[in-house]
Amino acid sequence: xxxxxxxxxxxxxxxxxxxxxxxLVLPQVLLIPFLYFIQEITVRLGIITHxxxxxxxxxxxxxxxxxxxxxxxxxxxxGALITEYVGVxxxxxxxxxxxxxxxxxxxxxxxxxxxxxxxxxxxxxxxxVGLFELLFIPAAxxxxxxxxxxxQSMTSQPLLNADxxxxxxxxxxxxxxxxxxxYQQGAVIDKKLGKGDLRVARMDTLLGAIVTQxxxxxxxxxxxxxxxxxxxxxxxxxxxxxxxxxxxxLGSMGAKILVGLGIxxxxxxxxxxxxxxxxxxxxEALGVQKSLNLRFGEAKAFYSxxxxxxxxxxxxxxxxxxxxxxxxxxxxxxxxVLPLVLGFLLLLERVALPAExxxxxxxxxxxxxxxxxxxxFGLFMGYDTIKHGLI
Numbered sequence: 001x002x003x004x005x006x007x008x009x010x011x012x013x014x015x016x017x018x019x020x021x022x023x024l025v026l027p028q029v030l031l032i033p034f035l036y037f038i039q040e041i042t043v044r045l046g047i048i049t050h051x052x053x054x055x056x057x058x059x060x061x062x063x064x065x066x067x068x069x070x071x072x073x074x075x076x077x078x079g080a081l082i083t084e085y086v087g088v089x090x091x092x093x094x095x096x097x098x099x100x101x102x103x104x105x106x107x108x109x110x111x112x113x114x115x116x117x118x119x120x121x122x123x124x125x126x127x128x129v130g131l132f133e134l135l136f137i138p139a140a141x142x143x144x145x146x147x148x149x150x151x152q153s154m155t156s157q158p159l160l161n162a163d164x165x166x167x168x169x170x171x172x173x174x175x176x177x178x179x180x181x182x183y184q185q186g187a188v189i190d191k192k193l194g195k196g197d198l199r200v201a202r203m204d205t206l207l208g209a210i211v212t213q214x215x216x217x218x219x220x221x222x223x224x225x226x227x228x229x230x231x232x233x234x235x236x237x238x239x240x241x242x243x244x245x246x247x248x249x250l251g252s253m254g255a256k257i258l259v260g261l262g263i264x265x266x267x268x269x270x271x272x273x274x275x276x277x278x279x280x281x282x283x284e285a286l287g288v289q290k291s292l293n294l295r296f297g298e299a300k301a302f303y304s305x306x307x308x309x310x311x312x313x314x315x316x317x318x319x320x321x322x323x324x325x326x327x328x329x330x331x332x333x334x335x336x337v338l339p340l341v342l343g344f345l346l347l348l349e350r351v352a353l354p355a356e357x358x359x360x361x362x363x364x365x366x367x368x369x370x371x372x373x374x375x376x377f378g379l380f381m382g383y384d385t386i387k388h389g390l391i
Contacts, residue, residue: 001208002130003183004035005215006270007087007239007263008080009174010136013216014242016167017223022145022153023164024171028217031175034374036209037367038342041349041359042181043201046188048357053185053341054284056348063285069344070182070285072337074309077179077278079333081313084274087267089317090239091260099318107314110271111307119190119292126272132265133215139258140218143225143249150221169377173333175216176374178341183277186284190292222246239263271310279306339375346371 005013016024042053049056054073058066085103092102114122158164184205193201226245239259246255276292283290283302290302346368349358359367 001039001180001205001212002127002133003266003270003273004175004177004180004208004212005133005219005266006080006084006274007267008083009216010087010219010263010266011083011238011242012167012170012174013219014223016171017220017225018227018245019167020153020158020164021224021227022150022221023156023158024168025150025217025220026154026157027168027171028175028213028220031172032209032213033366034370035176035213036206037370038176038345038374039180039184039205039209040202041345041367042185043188043205044198044357045345045348045352046185047193047195047198047201048354049352050189051352052189052280052284052290053182053344053348054281055287056352057344058285058287060348060351061344065344066285069340070281072340073178073182073281074278074305076177076333076337077274077281078309078312080177080179080274081271081278081309082316084267084271085313085317087239087263088271091264091267094240094243094256094260103314103317106268106271107310110268110275110310114272114276114292114306115296115303117292119187122272122292123187123191126269129265130269132261133269134211135258135262135265136215136218136222139246139250139255139262140221140225142254143222143246145221145225150224172374172377173336173338175213176338178337179274179277179281181341181345182281182284183273186277186280186290222249225249271313275306275309275313278309279303339379342371342375 013024013028045051045053045056051059054066054070057069085106088106089099089103092099113125117125159168188201223242223245226249242263243255243259246259249255250258279302280290282305283299286301288301289299291299294302296303358364
């Protein structure tokens with residue numbers, strides 16, 4: 001769940017605060033139950049069936065749908081992975097390290113970590129680096145936000161403004177990501193969790209949903225406060241811009257350290273999760289061995305997909321291709337892909353689980369309403385984006 005607030009999400013949150021101040025704090029709070037209920041379904045599917053998302057799609061709906069689902073996932077994961085490497089390169093450049101040093105080093109570190117370790121080993125290292133994201137909380141508090149203005153902004157949602165709706169959709173895509181469904185379902189299988197672990201796994205997911213949204217809110221608050229002190233409007237669409245805008249509030253070195261460690265941790269943990277999600281999706285759709293608890297020779301296709309994704313992601317960043325605007329477009333792509341992924345998630349919950357593990361009563365109603373709202377919003381934003389030419 002820490003990977004949910006990845007580099008792209010943080011840049012999205014910073015731009016939200018810069019452009020709309022505290023207005024997008026409320027949507028972040030409201031997205032917590034959406035995030036939890038969606039991910040909780042993946043927990044039950046993984047623990048009860050011991051099969052991944054694309055694997056269940058293949059078994060119940062055929063190879064064609066599995067290939068479609070996993071291919072869209074791999075593209076979304078690849079786009080997200082590029083933003084993670086952009087974050088790593090940007091942090092390195094803040095401290096005078098060229099991207100030709102930082103990006104290859106990060107890529108080699110990730111490949112060696114995943115290929116040579118077990119799931120438990122990878123998870124512990126990922127959580128350790130991901131916890132640096134919590135530094136955005138003191139960054140927000142040290143910026144001394146205007147709590148009164150925050151309260152007023154949260155009550156005013158300019159939904160009639162097409163630009164605001166676009167950024168709202170981007171935020172939805174930055175919080176509820178298709179690759180998270182694939183990753184968490186594969187992760188609970190690799191953890192070898194059983195039915196007796198279901199309650200703890202749900203609590204784990206809820207805690208993760210709350211923490212990751214607190215991080216997003218902290219970034220919005222810090223950027224909004226910085227914007228309110230700026231002489232000219234800010235556009236936090238890059239790591240360097242975020243650091244620059246916070247320097248008057250946190251000091252030059254303070255901004256570099258807090259933002260650098262926070263985004264660095266976000267980029268590394270998300271790079272692990274995103275590329276593994278893509279590799280799991282490919283392995284599940286093809287019906288081959290896929291597990292971090294297997295050696296390379298036992299799961300060649302799985303590990304190869306992971307390595308190829310990282311090579312492409314790092315290669316694109318090192319190629320010098322202009323990547324301005326990529327972050328927001330990737331998050332919007334997530335929102336547009338969600339209807340397919342979440343639609344299958346609801347269907348699988350009905351057909352793949354035994355009756356005693358399916359949702360019932362209020363739980364079922366709430367989950368279906370929340371998921372269908374996200375699906376409807378994704379479909380609407382596809383139409384809205386084309387209509388207004390916002391990409």
